[in-house]
Amino acid sequence: MHWEDVLNNLGFLMKGLGVTLQLAVLSIAGSLVLGTVLGVIRYVKIPPFSPLAAMYIEFVRSIPLILFIVFIHFGFLPFILGTSASFFVSACVALIIFTSAYVAEIVRGGLNSIEKGHIDAAVSLGLTGFQRLAYIILPLAFARMMPALVSQFIALIKDTSLASTIGLIELTRSGEIIYERTYHEFEVLAFIALIYFMICFSLSKLSKKIEIKI
Amino acid sequence: MYNIDIDVLLVAWPELIKGIKITFFISFISSIAAFLIGLVVVYSRTMGGDFSKTFFTAFVEFIRNTPLLIQLYIVYKALPEFGIHLHPIACGIIALSIYTGAYISEVLRSGVNSITGEQYQAARGLGLNRLQTFRLIIFPQAIRIVIPPLGSQFINLVKNSSLVSFIAVTDVFYVIYKGAVDDFRFFEFFITGALIYMLLTGFIALISNSFERHYHALGRCS
Numbered sequence: 001m002h003w004e005d006v007l008n009n010l011g012f013l014m015k016g017l018g019v020t021l022q023l024a025v026l027s028i029a030g031s032l033v034l035g036t037v038l039g040v041i042r043y044v045k046i047p048p049f050s051p052l053a054a055m056y057i058e059f060v061r062s063i064p065l066i067l068f069i070v071f072i073h074f075g076f077l078p079f080i081l082g083t084s085a086s087f088f089v090s091a092c093v094a095l096i097i098f099t100s101a102y103v104a105e106i107v108r109g110g111l112n113s114i115e116k117g118h119i120d121a122a123v124s125l126g127l128t129g130f131q132r133l134a135y136i137i138l139p140l141a142f143a144r145m146m147p148a149l150v151s152q153f154i155a156l157i158k159d160t161s162l163a164s165t166i167g168l169i170e171l172t173r174s175g176e177i178i179y180e181r182t183y184h185e186f187e188v189l190a191f192i193a194l195i196y197f198m199i200c201f202s203l204s205k206l207s208k209k210i211e212i213k214i
Numbered sequence: 215m216y217n218i219d220i221d222v223l224l225v226a227w228p229e230l231i232k233g234i235k236i237t238f239f240i241s242f243i244s245s246i247a248a249f250l251i252g253l254v255v256v257y258s259r260t261m262g263g264d265f266s267k268t269f270f271t272a273f274v275e276f277i278r279n280t281p282l283l284i285q286l287y288i289v290y291k292a293l294p295e296f297g298i299h300l301h302p303i304a305c306g307i308i309a310l311s312i313y314t315g316a317y318i319s320e321v322l323r324s325g326v327n328s329i330t331g332e333q334y335q336a337a338r339g340l341g342l343n344r345l346q347t348f349r350l351i352i353f354p355q356a357i358r359i360v361i362p363p364l365g366s367q368f369i370n371l372v373k374n375s376s377l378v379s380f381i382a383v384t385d386v387f388y389v390i391y392k393g394a395v396d397d398f399r400f401f402e403f404f405i406t407g408a409l410i411y412m413l414l415t416g417f418i419a420l421i422s423n424s425f426e427r428h429y430h431a432l433g434r435c436s
Contacts, residue, residue: 059408062369062415063373063408063411064373064377067376071400071407074395075394075401158279158281158282161284162281162377165380172281185292186292189284189287189288190288193284193285196279196281197279204279
């Protein structure tokens, strides 16, 4: 066993972890916003937009993430921008597009789970449609959606490893760079797996705790 | 403006068909293996002793909380360090089966947990042993409830199978990616890839739906 490979390159790996976390946080924020908007559009049923949102969600959910990452980086972003985008931006855009479809379905499920009594009460208080949504239905729904959202975001954190395939030097890619030099794949990969595990596992435990409190 | 060129797809068609075959093969074998792994895990976690419960719980948590790409790399790149050399397709099948198996075990477990304790007591009263209780009483009731989430796990499996292209398997994603890069025709190949995966996942969704309707018609779906 050659664990010194990991120890000697710990700083490099931590730098990669930093990129992974940045990518994860930005993508989580982006997909939460976009997903909520899409979910609400599907929930309120505005004629031209709701079927479009539904189509977007079904399209994205039936395609592997890697297809988005690769084609957004090499195809779509260069076409739109006229110049190649950075690895980080491409990965972030792809992750947001991909995860927002799943978040939208979770949001829609959460909104649909709100009992009619709450909505009737809000109507009788004289709240407008937007107020009902923003102050009554969405906050109630978000509390119920927390477990599903957290597990979606855990999946997103794991999915950030796919950004390594286009060349972003995040945790997985920095590990690859190390073992391409040292040829001790197992040690580096096991260490990386452990880091992902610690992040994702602690998040899922945290979400269980929150769930019990709610 | 971008000109769509269909010819590049026609040229790549034989390769695409080969890729689809490999993706289908890997997905099919992995689906069966993953289901069996899920069954073993859920049986051990519900019926097994303390050791197997702890072991399989740790196994499921570890698999579910690490990226599939890392698991694929461990099977493909790290096992040779211990003298185990496998064919890339075998590596892909092993990693995909274990990864999806862990998820399927959780789906099955949610079904098993919804079966009330009286069922176990009744089975015991009939003199059934643990395997019989699980096989004849618990599992048939549990599987009906979890058909939709089970179907989405198989859909995930097909989508995840695209990652085997990073361990030197020429599956359909590899062909699409290579075609797009070689000919610099991204839109055509993206749309083709999207359609192929939509067809594959749609096929599984249809099967899952028909199963669901079949069991619903039997009136045993709670």
